[in-house]
Amino acid sequence: MLPIGLSALELRNIVECAFLPLHCTCSTADNATLSVDISDPQTGKVHLLKTGIAPERLASSRGICNLIAELRTELTAEQAALVEPVTHAQRQVRYA
Template identity: 40%
Template sequence: MLSHLELRHLFESAFLPTECKCTVSSDRTISIQLINPRTRKVEVSRSAVPISGLTSSRAIANLVAELKEELRIWPIAHQDLRHNRR
């Protein structure tokens, strides 16, 4: 099993140049925030991900892929919300 520092490094490296903040909690979960480097706003956030489910490279890669997809569609989803407010 990877250490908490290794997990953080993997996630933070996977999303460059987007800033990635990882927080490991005492309940053995990890929270991940992806922050737009220009606006400094959190664009994607996933909290309370059980570390016990991140024991293989495939599990880690799947989570990274999910978060990258959320990050990819974030501008489209939020553009729709802005148009609906008008």
């Protein structure tokens, strides 16, 4: 049971549903830390793997929201790094 009265299953459901339609899997390690694996449901390509998340961070609904926001930020940054930057001239040609 987590400090805010949620079971590990309830916490997993909250975090995993926050990243739909991507495939998100939460698991607990032997040392009670949380791991989150976010991948593409069709290709299985891992977009983000975050390990060692301390359960103390999840002591409130705000902590859970902050974790989800942090993971979304990292996921967005990771996906942006994979996209080739488009110059202003290329953008104008594309829409001309």
